Amino acid sequence: MVIGTAGHVDHGKTTLTKALTGVDTDRLKEEKERALSIDLGFAPLTLPSGQEASIVDVPGHERFIKNMVAGVTGMDVVVLVVAADEGVMPQTREHVDIVSLLDVKSGLVALTKIDTVDAEWAEMALGEVSAALVGTPFEGAPIVPCSGVTGEGLDELLARLDDLARQAAERDLRAPFFAAIDRVFVIKGFGTVVTGTVSRGRLRAGDEVEILPAGRRCRVRSVQVHGAEAPVAMAGHRAALNLHGITAEEVERGDVLAEPGSLHPTSMLDVAVRVIGHSRVSLEYWDRVRVHLGTSEVIARVVLLGDAEALRPGESGFVQLRLESPTAAPAGTHCVLRTYSPAYTFAGGPIIDANPPKHRGQRRRAAAEELEARRHGSADELLDRAARAIQGAFGLAELIAAAGLPETEETVDLVDARLADGRLARLQGGLLASGEALAAATEQVRGAVASYHERLPLRPGVDRGELRRQLGETPVALAREALQRLIGSGEVVAIDSERVRLTDHRASLSEAQARAADGILAEARAEGVTGIDPAAVERAAGHPDAAEIIAHLVEEGSLARVGERLLHAEELAAAREVLRGLLASSGTVKVGAFRDALGSSRKAVVPLLEHFDREGITRRQGDDRVAGPHA
Numbered sequence: 151m152v153i154g155t156a157g158h159v160d161h162g163k164t165t166l167t168k169a170l171t172g173v174d175t176d177r178l179k180e181e182k183e184r185a186l187s188i189d190l191g192f193a194p195l196t197l198p199s200g201q202e203a204s205i206v207d208v209p210g211h212e213r214f215i216k217n218m219v220a221g222v223t224g225m226d227v228v229v230l231v232v233a234a235d236e237g238v239m240p241q242t243r244e245h246v247d248i249v250s251l252l253d254v255k256s257g258l259v260a261l262t263k264i265d266t267v268d269a270e271w272a273e274m275a276l277g278e279v280s281a282a283l284v285g286t287p288f289e290g291a292p293i294v295p296c297s298g299v300t301g302e303g304l305d306e307l308l309a310r311l312d313d314l315a316r317q318a319a320e321r322d323l324r325a326p327f328f329a330a331i332d333r334v335f336v337i338k339g340f341g342t343v344v345t346g347t348v349s350r351g352r353l354r355a356g357d358e359v360e361i362l363p364a365g366r367r368c369r370v371r372s373v374q375v376h377g378a379e380a381p382v383a384m385a386g387h388r389a390a391l392n393l394h395g396i397t398a399e400e401v402e403r404g405d406v407l408a409e410p411g412s413l414h415p416t417s418m419l420d421v422a423v424r425v426i427g428h429s430r431v432s433l434e435y436w437d438r439v440r441v442h443l444g445t446s447e448v449i450a451r452v453v454l455l456g457d458a459e460a461l462r463p464g465e466s467g468f469v470q471l472r473l474e475s476p477t478a479a480p481a482g483t484h485c486v487l488r489t490y491s492p493a494y495t496f497a498g499g500p501i502i503d504a505n506p507p508k509h510r511g512q513r514r515r516a517a518a519e520e521l522e523a524r525r526h527g528s529a530d531e532l533l534d535r536a537a538r539a540i541q542g543a544f545g546l547a548e549l550i551a552a553a554g555l556p557e558t559e560e561t562v563d564l565v566d567a568r569l570a571d572g573r574l575a576r577l578q579g580g581l582l583a584s585g586e587a588l589a590a591a592t593e594q595v596r597g598a599v600a601s602y603h604e605r606l607p608l609r610p611g612v613d614r615g616e617l618r619r620q621l622g623e624t625p626v627a628l629a630r631e632a633l634q635r636l637i638g639s640g641e642v643v644a645i646d647s648e649r650v651r652l653t654d655h656r657a658s659l660s661e662a663q664a665r666a667a668d669g670i671l672a673e674a675r676a677e678g679v680t681g682i683d684p685a686a687v688e689r690a691a692g693h694p695d696a697a698e699i700i701a702h703l704v705e706e707g708s709l710a711r712v713g714e715r716l717l718h719a720e721e722l723a724a725a726r727e728v729l730r731g732l733l734a735s736s737g738t739v740k741v742g743a744f745r746d747a748l749g750s751s752r753k754a755v756v757p758l759l760e761h762f763d764r765e766g767i768t769r770r771q772g773d774d775r776v777a778g779p780h781a
Contacts, residue, residue: 151315151386152224152347153195154206156249157231158239162262164191165298166231167207170308171195192345192388194376197312202376204388206347208245224330224347226318226386227311228257230288234267234275234295238282244495246286247426251498252484256314258292259283260307265297285427321385325557326412326547327351327359328480329389330444331405334398340371342398344407345390346445350480350556351409352384353391359407361396362478363415368395404446406478412547413504415476419443420455420468420503420517421485422525427464429496431489434460440493441471442486443501449474449490455509456518461497468502468518470509479504481554500525502554524554533564537574542625543581577631591628594621595636596652603655608663608695608702611643611651657702666693667703674709674718679725680754681715713757725758729767730781739768739775 155163168174173193191207206225228249232242249257259279264272276293283289292310296303329346337343353359353370360367373383374390383389391407406413419441425433433439437452450471454461461467479485479501486498502521509517524532536553537544546565550557565582568574575588598620602612612620614633621629633650636642642650659667670691674682688696700716703709710722717725728747732739745755759775762768766780 151201151203151226151318152206152388153203153227153229153311154225154254155208155229155231156245158233158236158241158245161231161233161236161239161242162298163231164207166229166260166262166296167191167193167205167298169298169301169304171205194388197315198308199312199315201312201315203311203315204347204376206388224349225254226256227314228254228287229307229311230257230259230283230291231262232259232275232279233263234261234272235263237275237278243282246283246288247495248486248498250287251424251426251486251495253500255287256318257288258294258307258310258314259288261293261295262298264295264302265300321348321350323350323352323385324559324562325350325385325480326409327353327357327407328409328413329353329383329407330446331401331407332403332445334401334403336398337392340392342393342396342401343390344393344401345388346407348383348385348387348389349483350385352382353389353407354382358410359391359393360410360413361401362406362408362413363476364400364405365415366396366400367410368393370394404444404477406444408478412551413478413480415478416505417473417476418506418508419450419471419473419477419479419485419501420506420509420521421471421501422466422499422521423461423469423487423497424466424499425461425463425497426495429463430494431496432460432462433469433487433497438490439471439497440488440490441473442488442498443477443479443483446477448477453509453514455514455521457515466499468521470506470514470517472508481551482556504551529553529555529561529564533561533568534573537568537582537584538586540584542587543577543583543627543631545581549582575631577627578634579627581627583628583631587625588628588631591624592632592635594624595629595632596641599642599650599652603652606698608657608659608698610657610705611645611649611655613649615648617650657705659699659702663693663695663699666691666696667699667708670696670700670703671708671718674716675721677718678721679717679748679750679758681712681717681721683714684716687716712761715754715757722761726762726765726767729759729762729775733768733775733777733781737776738771740773744775 155167157163171193193205195203195205197203232238261276261279272295279293294303294307294310296307328350329348331344331346333345335343355370355372357370358367359370371392371394373380375383375387423433433452435454439450439452441448441450450473453470453472455468455470458467481501481504484498484500486495488495502524523535532553532555536549540552547557550561555561565574569576572585575583575585577583598617599612637644641653643653644650670687684700693699704711708719709716710719725748729739729744732743732747741752741755744759745752748755759768763770766778768775769778
């Protein structure tokens with residue numbers, strides 16, 4: 151688990167951390183010189199029960215709130231440090247606001263510097279702290295008087311932390327790996343090292359990770375947890391990762407590490423925002439704010455969703471944050487909003503949609519309604535809504551992320567139940583789709599094939615490429631699955647690898663079409679191996695469907711296309727037998743000999759020979775033909 155400190159500057163956070171762990175977390179030269187924490191400090195702690203924990207010591211000065219928020223990210227328990235000799239101060243209150251906005255639910259109060267005041271003062275300080283924390287996440291939390299100098303009260307503090315550790319919610323280990331980076335440095339001989347609190351999932355040495363928002367991928371050379379080599383870093387661990395294939399200049403605090411493909415960079419976030427009740431400002435449309443998310447700070451414009459013109463102190467609502475630089479985070483991550491200048495913490499809340507579309511005009515009201523449903527809907531409702539909303543096919547992780555749910559065993563069980571009852575369908579290749587969407591795609595495919603038969607009844611079937619064009623915006627994966635299922639059910643027949651037809655479709659000629667066909671065949675027979683010109687026949691046939699009739703005759707084998715001409719199938723068969731006879735008698739056939747045998751012309755014979763070459767009856771050898779494999 152991860153334990154974090156919070157509290158006003160010079161109230162003894164670093165001294166307390168050193169007393170508990172033996173580690174001085176002020177590591178920077180400037181921190182030593184000024185006796186002031188500027189950046190985050192880290193120290194391992196073994197609780198009385200033997201559970202390993204990490205302490206993140208945050209700076210208390212108002213100028214370093216950005217670093218403070220970065221440290222609170224991912225904490226399981228917060229120790230609010232209040233000095234007995236000064237009591238509740240401005241940064242005490244702001245840190246409490248930040249802890250509340252980040253939804254850290256577990257904590258206690260360390261009333262430090264108890265050795266500097268008498269018993270009466272200590273009692274007064276305890277009452278003041280208790281009263282000040284009413285209505286905050288620390289209301290009713292244990293308040294432990296202690297001293298990092300004398301050691302007074304530290305045993306009780308550790309015992310209380312142990313109790314909170316046992317009550318802490320289990321981290322999500324099945325979800326894709328995610329950690330916000332809070333430090334980047336280089337170790338000579340090893341290369342780039344990054345540290346951060348693992349929020350979800352697990353990671354092993356050798357695994358590939360993606361650095362976002364840049365999208366660079368690299369491998370993890372080694373893993374350290376609590377300063378020691380470890381086989382795996384899991385949710386709840388403070389981890390140091392030695393990265394291979396990335397330089398320290400290509401990664402920075404504020405970046406995140408994620409399982410490749412599990413997150414996508416975004417310049418917009420849909421957030422459920424609460425403005426703190428004692429805020430000095432409201433949140434209004436197009437306000438420029440500082441968004442503290444994970445370990446990053448990003449400037450954004452605010453677009454209010456729904457009907458509200460502003461969110462006043464104590465009010466909640468939905469907003470879209472239009473970021474000035476991209477970021478990446480899972481849905482459910484909490485962010486803190488501060489005014490642009492001067493910086494002042496006043497609002498925050500959870501991300502509901504981490505990759506939303508841009509909401510404009512009337513769409514802003516509908517977006518608020520959808521986000522409300524996503525935020526308060528049951529896991530069942532959220533999965534159904536996400537499956538309907540995603541266009542086309544999707545993976546398991548994509549569905550769960552779109553629903554804003556953790557990838558736990560319970561969530562996967564809900565997905566399996568939907569596959570069993572048909573609300574979800576598993577496609578070829580393992581992808582999923584909404585059962586409704588697949589049913590709609592199936593109806594579209596069935597209708598497209600029927601429509602083709604109606605428009606071109608003489609064609610035996612529709613080419614798959616033509617069918618795809620007819621389906622327009624129907625997602626390819628759904629169209630392909632729908633067609634395969636129709637073939638499997640017997641409703642559609644695959645004529646060959648390229649064409650399909652409805653099972654009950656038969657290409658047949660009407661009486662008028664049959665008369666036109668007979669005329670075309672008669673003309674083709676009369677022309678012998680010279681054949682007929684299709685365009686001329688279409689013009690002369692006197693029937694509006696002449697082109698389709700010709701295509702039908704070719705398909706059924708009554709006519710054959712030879713070069714640019716059409717030959718009657720019987721004339722072509724007769725020419726084929728003449729050619730075989732010449733091959734049998736002389737072994738080779740010249741163009742002139744074949745021409746003379748047919749009593750035709752060179753112009754007609756050359757395309758014939760080329761046609762028979764393709765059939766494999768002959769094979770060209772110089773200017774002559776010899777027997778081919780199918781002679």
